[in-house]
Amino acid sequence: MESLYAITTGVLSACGLYLILRGRTFPVVVGLTLLSYAVNLFLFSMGGLTTDGATIIDGKTTYADPLPQALVLTAIVIGFAMTAFAVILAMRARGDMGNDHVDGGRGRDEREENRR
Amino acid sequence: MSPHLIVLPVVLPLIAGVLLLRTRHGSPRTKRWLGVGATLALVVVSALLVDRASSGEIAYYALGDWQPPFGIVLVLDRLSALMVLLTSVLALGCVIFACGGDDEQGSNFHGLFQLQLMGINGAFLTGDLFNLFVFFEVLLLASYALLLHGGGKSRTQAAVHYVVLNLAGSSLFLIAVGTLYGATGTLNMADMAARIAELPAERSGLVTAGALLLLVVFGLKAAILPLYFWLPRAYAAAPAPVAALFAIMTKVGIYAILRVYSLVFGEQAGSLAALQQPWVWWLSLATLAVATLGVLAARDLRLLVAYLVLVSVGTLLAGLGMGSVEATGSLLYYLVHSTLVTGGLFLLAEMIGLQRGKAGTRIVRGRPLTQGGALSMLFMAGAVAVAGLPPLSGAIGKALLLDAASAEQQPWLWPLLLASGLGAIIALSRAGSTLFWRSQKGESDGEPLPRQQWVGVTLLLATSPLLVALAGPVSDYTRAAAEQLANPDAMVRTLLSDAGDAS
Numbered sequence: 001m002e003s004l005y006a007i008t009t010g011v012l013s014a015c016g017l018y019l020i021l022r023g024r025t026f027p028v029v030v031g032l033t034l035l036s037y038a039v040n041l042f043l044f045s046m047g048g049l050t051t052d053g054a055t056i057i058d059g060k061t062t063y064a065d066p067l068p069q070a071l072v073l074t075a076i077v078i079g080f081a082m083t084a085f086a087v088i089l090a091m092r093a094r095g096d097m098g099n100d101h102v103d104g105g106r107g108r109d110e111r112e113e114n115r116r
Numbered sequence: 117m118s119p120h121l122i123v124l125p126v127v128l129p130l131i132a133g134v135l136l137l138r139t140r141h142g143s144p145r146t147k148r149w150l151g152v153g154a155t156l157a158l159v160v161v162s163a164l165l166v167d168r169a170s171s172g173e174i175a176y177y178a179l180g181d182w183q184p185p186f187g188i189v190l191v192l193d194r195l196s197a198l199m200v201l202l203t204s205v206l207a208l209g210c211v212i213f214a215c216g217g218d219d220e221q222g223s224n225f226h227g228l229f230q231l232q233l234m235g236i237n238g239a240f241l242t243g244d245l246f247n248l249f250v251f252f253e254v255l256l257l258a259s260y261a262l263l264l265h266g267g268g269k270s271r272t273q274a275a276v277h278y279v280v281l282n283l284a285g286s287s288l289f290l291i292a293v294g295t296l297y298g299a300t301g302t303l304n305m306a307d308m309a310a311r312i313a314e315l316p317a318e319r320s321g322l323v324t325a326g327a328l329l330l331l332v333v334f335g336l337k338a339a340i341l342p343l344y345f346w347l348p349r350a351y352a353a354a355p356a357p358v359a360a361l362f363a364i365m366t367k368v369g370i371y372a373i374l375r376v377y378s379l380v381f382g383e384q385a386g387s388l389a390a391l392q393q394p395w396v397w398w399l400s401l402a403t404l405a406v407a408t409l410g411v412l413a414a415r416d417l418r419l420l421v422a423y424l425v426l427v428s429v430g431t432l433l434a435g436l437g438m439g440s441v442e443a444t445g446s447l448l449y450y451l452v453h454s455t456l457v458t459g460g461l462f463l464l465a466e467m468i469g470l471q472r473g474k475a476g477t478r479i480v481r482g483r484p485l486t487q488g489g490a491l492s493m494l495f496m497a498g499a500v501a502v503a504g505l506p507p508l509s510g511a512i513g514k515a516l517l518l519d520a521a522s523a524e525q526q527p528w529l530w531p532l533l534l535a536s537g538l539g540a541i542i543a544l545s546r547a548g549s550t551l552f553w554r555s556q557k558g559e560s561d562g563e564p565l566p567r568q569q570w571v572g573v574t575l576l577l578a579t580s581p582l583l584v585a586l587a588g589p590v591s592d593y594t595r596a597a598a599e600q601l602a603n604p605d606a607m608v609r610t611l612l613s614d615a616g617d618a619s
Contacts, residue, residue, distance in 0.1 A: 020284060025276065032283050039290045046294040067297070071246060075290055078253050082283055085260060089272075089279055092264075096272040102280070104273045 005045060012038035025090035025100045032086060036079040043072045121168070122177040122192045124161045125200050125237035128154060133230035140224050148215045151226035155208045158233065162201040169197035170593060172600065174610045176243060184243070184611045185307035191243035193607065194597035195448070199240040199371055202452055203364050206459050206576065207233055213463050213572025214357035216565070221266035221355070228265070232258035232361065239368050243611065245296065246303045248372065249289050252337070256282050259365065262358045263350060274346075274353035281336065281346050289333040295326035305379050306611035309604055313384040320388060327381060331373065331392050338369025339429050340396075341403040348410065351422035356466030359418070360459035360576070366429050367455055373436060374444070374601065382604045390439060397437025397525075404430030404532050408539040417465040417477040417547055421458060424502055427536050428454035434533070435517055438525055444598035446516030449591050453509040453583055457501045460576030464494055467569055468551060471562035475555075479547045482555045486562040490570075492552040494577060499544040501580040504537045509583035516591065 012034050019031025047065030054063045090100070097104040132154030136147055168175070169192055177190040211229060219225035235255025242248050260282075263275050297303055299322040300311045315323060332343070339347040347366070351359050377392050407430050410423035432454070435447025465477050468491055475482030485491055497508070504510035514533060521529045583590060600606065 020280070028280055032280065032287075035284065035287045039287045039294075042291055043294045046298040048298070067303070068294075071293075071297075074246075074250065078250075078286075081257070082253075082286070085257070086279060086283065089260075089264075089275060093272050093276050096267075096269050102276055104269075 001051070002049060005041070005049065009038050009041045009045070012041065023101055023103075025093060025102055028102060029083065029086050029090055033079075033083050036075070036083070040072050040075055040079065043075055044068055119177065121161065121164060122175060122190050122241065123179070125158060125165070125204075125241065126190070126234055128158055128161065129230040129234040129237065133227050133234060136227035136230060137224060140227060144220055147226045148219065151211050151219075151229060152208075152215065154230060155204065155211045155233070158204040158237075159201075159208055162197070162204045165192060166197040166201050166593075168192070169194045170596075172596065174600075174607050176611055185302055185304040188247055189243040189304065189611065190238075190241040191306075191607070191611070192241065194593065194600050195371070195375070196240045198448065198452070198593070198597060199367070200237050202367075202455055203233065203236050203240070205579065206364055206456060207361060209456075209459065209463070209572045209576040210357040210360045211572075212575065213360070213569050216568035216572070218266075218355055218357050218466075222264075224261070225265055228258050228261050229357075229361070232262060234258075236364060236368060240371060243306060244304050245293055245308070245376075249286070249293060252289065252368075253286060255365070255368070256286070259358075259362065262361075263354050265355050265358060268353075270349075270353045274350045277346050278350045285333050285336045288329055288336075292326045292329035292333060295322055295329065299323045299326065304611070305376065306604075306608045309380045309382065309384060309608050310612060312380060312388060313386065315386075315388075323388060324391060327377075327388070327391055328395075330376060331395060334369045334372045334376070335399070336369070338366050338373065338433065339403075339426060340433060341399045341406060344403065344406075344426060344429075347426060348419055348422040351425060351462070352416060352418040356463050357572075359422075360462040363425060363455050363459040363462065366425060367432075367451055370429070370432050370436065370451065373433075378444075378601045379604045379607060382602075384604070393437060393439050396433055397439075400430050400433030400437050401528055401532055404434060404536050408532075408536040411536075411539050411543045414543065415479055417468065417479060417551070418462065420479070420543060420547060421461045421465055424461065424540060425454075425458050427540065428458060428502075431514075431517065431533060431536070434529055435520070438521060438529075440520060440522065441595075441598045441602050442520040443517065444601060445591065445595035446513065446520045448594035448597055449516055449583075449587075450510075450513030452590070452594075453501070453513045453580065456576050456579045456583075457498060457510065460573055460579075461498045461502060463569070463573045463576065464491070464498055467491060467565050467573065468495070470565060471560070472551075472555070473562065479550050481550060481557070483558045483562075484555050484560045485552070486560045486564060488552055488560075492548070494573060495548055495552070497580070498577050499541075499548060501577070503540040503544060505541070507581075507584060509580045509587070512584060512587050512591075 016031045016035030016038055019027045047068040050062055094100045136150055175192045178187045232255050235251050238251035260279050264271055299319045300308050302308050336343045351362055381388055383389050407423050407426035414420035414423055432447050432451055435443045469477035471485040472482045501508035501510045504514040
């Protein structure tokens with residue numbers, strides 16, 4: 001299970017990083033989302049992965065670490081809010097600058113402009 | 117004194133912020149009084165906190181009475197009290213300035229401003245690594261919205277970079293926090309310090325990775341060399357009172373480096389002690405050099421001030437990189453000075469721009485200023501202070517830092533720091549002579565500036581002579597704060613009554 005978990009987290013963060021480095025705002029936002037998924041998975045596993053652990057300590061010796069769960073909940077909430085904000089900002093930038101390049105570059109979009 | 121005083125710098129702006137968001141359609145007058153009143157109250161509270169911390173006492177406030185290391189704590193020591201006071205004084209100047217008209221260019225200025233103060237104060241007071249992340253997010257969220265206040269193309273563009281970069285930074289922060297929790301099993305910084313002392317050897321690699329990742333995150337906030345490219349554009353594009361408040365945001369990163377590495381990775385950490393030192397030292401010198409070039413190359417007054425912020429960041433980080441008690445004490449003195457003066461200069465640049473019509477803050481010839489005399493005097497005072505010329509506070513701060521450098525650090529620090537001062541003098545005198553002396557053609561038709569703007573700028577720039585007059589007590593205090601930081605045992609003992617037998 002550990003290796004599957006690690007590979008999933010790794011693939012998610014690699015895809016996220018690749019997309020963040022793209023030149024247009026939409027892939028960047030998707031990349032940020034993927035990266036935050038990877039981070040959430042990572043946080044979730046930081047207390048160590050246990051199977052069959054009790055959620056609430058009731059005398060059992062194996063129990064799930066409750067702290068990462070609380071942290072991941074906080075991180076998910078913050079991540080959602082930030083994604084929403086980034087989407088709105090990207091739309092605003094598209095409107096203000098007339099294209100969706102992250103640095104507002106002009107000229108590279110002429111073909112796209114002509115098509116419309 | 118009430119035990120709840122420590123939580124007030126977080127709760128007070130929160131309440132004020134919520135009230136202001138509720139009255140967002142109310143008259144500007146109500147909002148302004150509420151905003152200024154709340155900030156004034158914050159100044160009083162933080163002055164009381166400094167008074168309390170100056171005895172050397174380390175106090176903590178356990179939220180919900182959950183005792184550390186399990187509960188969330190706010191910790192008050194000399195350093196955090198000083199930073200909270202600095203924030204509130206800077207904020208007072210900014211909020212008074214904003215009442216001159218900047219706050220009505222968009223919606224919700226005062227509410228967001230208070231929420232940002234809440235995040236900054238929380239980041240200075242918290243004693244918990246995850247809570248540091250939460251307060252970072254609070255202050256960043258408010259800053260994203262404030263950066264866009266008033267709208268405009270350049271602001272949107274600067275905000276896209278700023279937001280994306282900081283979101284990526286937040287992800288790194290979480291990974292670092294997760295790694296450190298996985299290796300040590302705690303998030304309370306004092307508890308982590310106690311546990312790192314007894315860390316099994318096979319986990320030290322994991323902790324090193326987490327610690328250096330944290331350095332990247334704090335370096336992004338503080339704008340250290342390879343991570344500073346967002347800063348000049350964002351600060352130059354932000355509305356003036358926001359840019360002035362942002363002067364403290366880079367200091368949040370510096371504070372976080374200072375706090376985390378002195379407490380968690382202090383002497384007790386054995387082989388992991390001071391693992392950030394070489395990185396911070398060399399990168400800070402490079403930051404200083406590049407920022408000086410930026411100052412010389414800037415063609416816009418606001419961009420110039422943004423690079424001056426970067427110079428101050430490089431100087432402060434060099435103080436951090438020296439890693440001695442004297443250096444930390446003098447860097448704290450310089451930090452107070454540079455935050456207030458660069459904040460004041462941002463406000464001043466806006467006022468100059470308002471009176472020049474089309475030319476704005478660009479350093480080109482334009483129409484003469486309506487109130488050029490008074491503005492040029494203020495500019496002169498700010499320039500002397502920020503460049504580090506006597507008799508104002510920059511000279512004392514730089515002299516303290518130069519004096520604190522050890523023999524093998526001097527050949528690197530002295531030329532760079534003095535050259536950066538020279539660069540600032542050249543750039544500022546060039547800017548000043550173009551703005552005030554060579555702009556004589558045509559009629560001046562700028563409106564007289566509102567009184568609030570004068571009050572805000574004067575308040576911030578007047579702290580520089582005040583810091584000179586009180587240089588003795590202030591530097592004694594910062595020196596004592598540095599000594600307190602160098603002995604993290606006292607804090608560990610205060611927070612964990614059973615320190616040492618962490619299991």
